[in-house]
Amino acid sequence: MFMFDKAIVGSRRYWSWIVFLALVIAVGLACYLRQLSYGLGLTGMSRDVSWGIYIAQFTFFVGVAASAVMVVLPYYLHDVKQFGRITVLGELLAVAAVVMCLLFIFVDMGQPARVLNVLLYPTPTSMMFWDMVSLNGYLLLNAVISVVMLKAERTGVPAPHWVKPVVLVSIPWAVSIHTVTAFLYNGLPGRSLWYTAILAPRFLVSAFASGPSLLILLCLALRRLTRFDAGQEAIRRLGVIVTYAMTLNVFFLLLELFTALYGRVPEHTETFQYLFFGLDGHTGLAPVMWASVLLALVSLVMLLVPGLRRREGVLAAAALCVFVSLWLEKGMGLIVAGFVPSPLEHVTSYSPTAPEWAIVLGIWAIGALLVTVFFKITVSIREAN
Amino acid sequence: MRDRPLIYAGLLVFLVLFTYPVWHGVAAKSSNAEPDLKLPATEKECVAPREYMRTSHMDLLISWRDGKVRDHQLTYRSPSGRVFDVSLTQTCLGCHGKREQFCDRCHTYAAVSGPYCWDCHNDAPGGTSQPKAGGGASVALSHPTLNSTALRRTAANPAALPGRPQ
Amino acid sequence: MKITRKDFLKILGGSAVAATAGTLARSAASAEPNAATNKAAEPKAAVKRWGMVIDTSKCRESGCDDCIRACRVAHNIPQIPNPKQEIKWIWKEPFENVFPMQQTDYTRQAFKTPLTVLCNHCADPGCVRVCPTKATWKREDDGIVMMDYHRCIGCRYCMAGCPYGSRSFNFVDPRPYVAEINPEYPTRTKGVVEKCNFCEERLAVGKQPACVEACRDKALVFGDLNDENSGIRQVLRERFAVQRKPELGFGPAVFYLL
Numbered sequence: 178m179f180m181f182d183k184a185i186v187g188s189r190r191y192w193s194w195i196v197f198l199a200l201v202i203a204v205g206l207a208c209y210l211r212q213l214s215y216g217l218g219l220t221g222m223s224r225d226v227s228w229g230i231y232i233a234q235f236t237f238f239v240g241v242a243a244s245a246v247m248v249v250l251p252y253y254l255h256d257v258k259q260f261g262r263i264t265v266l267g268e269l270l271a272v273a274a275v276v277m278c279l280l281f282i283f284v285d286m287g288q289p290a291r292v293l294n295v296l297l298y299p300t301p302t303s304m305m306f307w308d309m310v311s312l313n314g315y316l317l318l319n320a321v322i323s324v325v326m327l328k329a330e331r332t333g334v335p336a337p338h339w340v341k342p343v344v345l346v347s348i349p350w351a352v353s354i355h356t357v358t359a360f361l362y363n364g365l366p367g368r369s370l371w372y373t374a375i376l377a378p379r380f381l382v383s384a385f386a387s388g389p390s391l392l393i394l395l396c397l398a399l400r401r402l403t404r405f406d407a408g409q410e411a412i413r414r415l416g417v418i419v420t421y422a423m424t425l426n427v428f429f430l431l432l433e434l435f436t437a438l439y440g441r442v443p444e445h446t447e448t449f450q451y452l453f454f455g456l457d458g459h460t461g462l463a464p465v466m467w468a469s470v471l472l473a474l475v476s477l478v479m480l481l482v483p484g485l486r487r488r489e490g491v492l493a494a495a496a497l498c499v500f501v502s503l504w505l506e507k508g509m510g511l512i513v514a515g516f517v518p519s520p521l522e523h524v525t526s527y528s529p530t531a532p533e534w535a536i537v538l539g540i541w542a543i544g545a546l547l548v549t550v551f552f553k554i555t556v557s558i559r560e561a562n
Numbered sequence: 563m564r565d566r567p568l569i570y571a572g573l574l575v576f577l578v579l580f581t582y583p584v585w586h587g588v589a590a591k592s593s594n595a596e597p598d599l600k601l602p603a604t605e606k607e608c609v610a611p612r613e614y615m616r617t618s619h620m621d622l623l624i625s626w627r628d629g630k631v632r633d634h635q636l637t638y639r640s641p642s643g644r645v646f647d648v649s650l651t652q653t654c655l656g657c658h659g660k661r662e663q664f665c666d667r668c669h670t671y672a673a674v675s676g677p678y679c680w681d682c683h684n685d686a687p688g689g690t691s692q693p694k695a696g697g698g699a700s701v702a703l704s705h706p707t708l709n710s711t712a713l714r715r716t717a718a719n720p721a722a723l724p725g726r727p728q
Numbered sequence: 729m730k731i732t733r734k735d736f737l738k739i740l741g742g743s744a745v746a747a748t749a750g751t752l753a754r755s756a757a758s759a760e761p762n763a764a765t766n767k768a769a770e771p772k773a774a775v776k777r778w779g780m781v782i783d784t785s786k787c788r789e790s791g792c793d794d795c796i797r798a799c800r801v802a803h804n805i806p807q808i809p810n811p812k813q814e815i816k817w818i819w820k821e822p823f824e825n826v827f828p829m830q831q832t833d834y835t836r837q838a839f840k841t842p843l844t845v846l847c848n849h850c851a852d853p854g855c856v857r858v859c860p861t862k863a864t865w866k867r868e869d870d871g872i873v874m875m876d877y878h879r880c881i882g883c884r885y886c887m888a889g890c891p892y893g894s895r896s897f898n899f900v901d902p903r904p905y906v907a908e909i910n911p912e913y914p915t916r917t918k919g920v921v922e923k924c925n926f927c928e929e930r931l932a933v934g935k936q937p938a939c940v941e942a943c944r945d946k947a948l949v950f951g952d953l954n955d956e957n958s959g960i961r962q963v964l965r966e967r968f969a970v971q972r973k974p975e976l977g978f979g980p981a982v983f984y985l986l
Contacts, residue, residue, distance in 0.1 A: 216918035217882075218899035223812030227887040227897060287882015287897065287919025294861040294881055305860035305885050366976045367854060367891020443829070520893035521845070522825045525812065631876050634867065636932055651911065681901075681917040682877060684909060 180327060183557035184550045190402075194549060198542045205539015208532040209284055217287055220533040225525035226516040230509065230537055231285035235278045237387070237508035238544070239312070239358045240380060242274035244388020245319065246351035247418050253344055259410035265330075265555060266407070267392060268323045271351070273547035274388075275316040280540045304360045311354045318347045323551070331558045355380050362515065370448040370515045373436075379429045380507075386422035387503040389415045390496035395548070397493050405556045409489075416492045420480040423499050427473055430506075451517045451524065452510055459526040462514060465505050472502035597667035602657040609640045609653070620677075623650065651684045661685040777871035778849065778926050779953040779981035780940070781963050784841050786947035793820070795844060798942030802927065804915045806905035813899040817924040818846040818939055826972060826984075843984065844948075846939075847894040847924040848972065849873045851979025855886035855895065864921075871953075871981065872926045882919040891976055895923045953981060 187195075212219045222229040248267040251257035283289055300306050322344055329336040359377035366372050393415050396407040437445040450456055452466050476498035478485070485491045513527050529537070608615055610622060629635040630648045638646050646653050658664040661680060669677065799805065799818045808814050820842040824831035827843075849866075853873050856866050863880040866873050887895045901918045909915060913929065916922055927937035935941070940948040951960030963969075969983035 216898065216900040218810070218813050218918075220899075222899070224814055224887075224896055225812075225893070227884045282883075285883070287884070287921075288880060289882075291861075291879070291881045294863075294879055298861045298879065300860050300862050303858050303860040303885070305858065305883060309860070361885075362888075364858070365854065365889050365891075366978075367973070368888065516888075520891050521821050522828050627878060631874070631878065632865075634869065634932075651914075678917070682914040684911045684914060687911070 179324060180331060180554050180558070181550070183554040186557070187553060191549075191553065195546065198546045198549070201542035202539050202546070205536045205542065208535040209539070211532060212284070212536065213289070217285075219530065221528050221530045223525050223527065225519040225523055226513055226527040228285070228512055228516070229527055230513075230529045230533060231281045233508045233512035234537060234540070235281035235285075236358060236380075236512060237504055238274045238277045238281070239355055240384030240503075240507065241388045241391060242271045242278060242315065243351045243355040243381070243384045244392070245271035246348050247385050247389050247422075248392070248415070249344060249351075250348050251414070253341075254348070257414065259408055259414060262559075263392065263396060263407045263411050263415075265323055265326050266395065266552065267388075268319045268326075268347075269551040269555065270388070270392060270395070270548060271319045272316060272323060273544045273551065275312055275319070275354075276547060277540055277544040278312060279316070280543060281537075284536055284540070304357060304364055307357050308354075308361060311350065311357050315347070315350050315354050318343060318350060322347060327555060327558060330562065333562065352381065355384050362512075367520055368515045369444045370511075373433065375429055375432060379426070379433070382422050382425040382429060383503045383507055386419050386426050387500050387507075389418050389422070390499040390503075393419070393496040394493060394500070395552070397489065399552060399556065403556045404560055412489065412492070413487070416480070416486055416495075419496060419499055420486065423473065423476060423480060426503070427477060447518055448514055452514045456518060457524040459517075459524045461526045461528060462510055465509050469502045469505035469510065472498045472505070476502060597671040599667055600659070600663055602659070605657045607640075607642060607644070608657075609638060609644075609646050611641065623679075626650075650679060651687055655685070655687040659687070775869055775871075775954060777851075777953040777981065778931070779871075779951065779960055779983070780846075780926075780937075781949040781960055781969060781983045781985060782844050783947045783949065783963075783985045784839075784843060785985065786945040787841050787844065788945065789841050792944070794942045794944055795939035795948065796820070798938040799924070801908075801910060802930070802938040803913050803925075804902075804906045804910050806902035806915075807907065808900070808902070808905050813897075815896040815898065815902065815922065817896070817922070818844060821845050827970075839986065844939075845892070845894070845972075846982065847873065847926075848892055848978070848980030848982045849924075849926055850981065852977065854889040854891060854976075854978055858885045858889040860885065867928075870928075870931070872928050872931075873923075874928070875922055875925060877914075877916050877920045877922070880920040882921065884921060886921055891973055891978065892980070895921050897921050 208219075220229060220231075245267040248260045248264050252260040252264050283292065286292055295306055295309050322340060325340045326336055356377050359380040362368065362371035363373070363376045393412055396412055396415075399405045399407065434449060437449045447456060451459070452462055454460070455463050476495045479491050479495035479498070480486050486495065516525075516527075518524050610619075615622070626638065626648045629638075636648055638648050640646060649656075655661065655664075662685075665677075668674075796816075796818055800807075803817065805817060806815055822842055823839050824836075826845060849872055851871070853864075853866055855864050856873060859865075860883065861879050861881055863876045864873060864886055865876075882897070884897055887897060898916055898918045898920055903909075903915050906915055927935070927939075930937060937948075937950055940950045949960050949963050951958040953960060955961065963985070964983060967985050969985050971980045971983055974980070
């Protein structure tokens with residue numbers, strides 16, 4: 178039913194890649210088992226910075242998962258036919274990204290065996306409860322949609338009627354998963370960096386920039402590695418989406434900076450000062466943030482100049498810059514900086530330890546493995562037809 | 563014909579693996595003697611009838627736990643009318659003694675590894691089996707960054723064995 | 729009776745949905761099963777709200793940690809050598825860390841006493857709001873914000889949600905770092921969050937919290953904020969007291985006489 182038979186036939190290059198990913202996963206798993214027995218003290222987290230790269234990566238990849246809506250919505254609601262070949266790729270990418278999110282949450286738990294308590298003792302006032310509901314719902318939706326669509330392609334029959342409403346539900350649901358994730362942070366009055374209404378819009382636009390960027394890079398990779406071509410129009414239109422989203426993203430950041438720096442309320446300026454310049458000698462995040470800013474500006478130049486954006490090489494470079502810039506901003510900066518300074522005005526720095534990185538890489542490798550397998554199935558089905 | 567050594571070797575490996583439980587048991591000197599339970603000398607009546615405790619002591623403990631922690635119910639009236647303090651260490655172990663001489667006997671015999679009560683609760687009434695490392699400041703666990711020695715060091719607490727459900 | 733595969737799958741799907749919905753509904757309705765425990769009939773007492781006043785004029789400027797040590801002994805609080813992973817339920821902080829916006833260059837000299845900080849057992853706690861499993865909740869009959877170490881999944885959302893920094897997480901197994909285990913209170917295990925519990929186990933047997941009892945200068949006043957005639961209410965009527973971060977609206981129950 179899941180057509181995995183298509184994924185076990187492949188070239189030498191394909192299998193080398195799978196084996197490489199399996200090795201990375203094995204190392205990550207070994208480190209995770211060590212973390213299970215020793216405790217989260219194996220990571221760089223602390224009493225003050227109690228969420229680190231695991232939760233930051235979860236936040237970033239929820240955005241990537243939500244971005245499937247950026248190909249689904251134009252195709253299904255506005256008849257943008259050029260996206261026809263890549264909607265399923267967007268949905269499969271969403272499945273892989275949501276699985277990564279769930280794994281990142283799981284490895285962050287102090288008592289992972291009890292994680293089902295969230296479902297056994299549902300607490301509607303907690304945004305984490307709703308996050309679990311919406312993430313798993315989104316996973317189910319996209320998994321069902323992808324399987325049904327691919328099945329239909331493989332057998333050559335049109336997809337069943339009932340899948341259309343499911344696709345339509347997935348559109349607001351995609352927006353909801355990232356809004357709920359933003360609410361996790363947004364709803365904490367004690368954390369001034371996050372306690373801002375624009376956090377959810379910031380999350381959404383950075384999702385709509387980073388996700389389609391990744392999709393562009395994946396489509397270009399598919400074109401190079403297989404006979405599947407997403408189509409020049411589809412890639413061009415994705416580029417337009419990334420351009421708008423990235424521009425809005427930078428604009429929203431500037432709005433935040435204006436509010437903090439013009440108002441000059443110490444509680445708000447301190448967090449941005451920590452991010453970009455450091456506080457009390459702790460400057461760990463400053464290089465990260467400036468790199469993110471630099472990459473964002475470079476990417477905007479490449480994206481906003483139509484002559485440049487139209488060249489696929491430049492678009493690919495811009496997509497990479499956007500992805501890395503947003504990964505640095507959201508996947509490293511935003512979450513950690515919310516904890517600095519601490520509620521008692523202490524500045525504690527955070528950097529992931531080696532085992533922590535190994536676990537992060539292991540989960541990335543799982544995501545890459547899922548994307549590889551899913552795309553292999555898709556491409557094989559299309560090449561057969 | 564050339565495969566014969568390989569086949570015999572494979573059969574031998576299979577035989578060894580298949581009989582693993584037997585010779586591992588011999589090596590570990592495990593016996594099938596019934597658990598040697600020492601019942602309390604003074605008290606003859608438990609918080610519930612013996613048969614109920616035999617089959618359902620885990621249910622009782624969980625309802626004690628949730629009742630005390632979450633519903634602030636600090637006492638328990640047994641079916642015979644006696645009122646007990648709800649406390650694993652003080653009430654249960656107060657009669658049954660250290661866990662090694664009571665709880666662990668049956669749990670080890672029946673290979674029940676689930677209960678991790680003792681990771682938090684004191685496992686001897688009025689005192690606890692001391693942490694093996696000699697406690698306190700003498701165990702200087704440095705922050706496990708890239709220090710591989712720190713990574714290999716296991717927690718001094720005997721309860722934190724790998725494979726324990728956490 | 730012939731049934732098509734499609735119909736069979738429909739029935740299967742419907743049953744699965746019904747079963748899940750039923751389980752969820754049942755578990756939501758009966759969140760705290762309590763079969764075997766029976767409660768002796770007790771008269772319904774008036775609702776208490778435990779609170780504390782810290783009289784900083786009585787607190788020494790340095791060299792005294794009676795309250796901290798008492799809490800540590802009473803609750804098996806480990807001494808973790810790595811300061812990033814420390815566990816503390818009650819401790820001291822300089823004034824400008826506790827009331828950062830109330831400190832200026834002109835007033836710095838006037839107040840040198842470090843302030844004792846602990847969980848504020850808020851009226852509308854930010855931690856309770858965000859806990860996804862109700863492992864932390866506000867007890868109705870006495871206002872203490874409780875912790876259930878059995879249910880905590882270690883997600884640390886409560887730590888992010890507390891605006892006062894009152895909560896600690898067990899990054900490692902704490903037992904090796906407890907010098908002498910007090911048999912009357914359990915230790916905790918790695919992977920759960922903990923904080924001051926206003927010594928609810930001592931209050932249950934009519935004692936005062938360990939810190940209050942241990943303070944040699946009687947700087948900590950503890951009592952029922954809902955009882956107009958209590959000592960703590962008397963103190964609050966006579967001397968002006970402040971709370972930490974009152975503008976957030978969490979309603980802390982710990983007051984400071986500065």
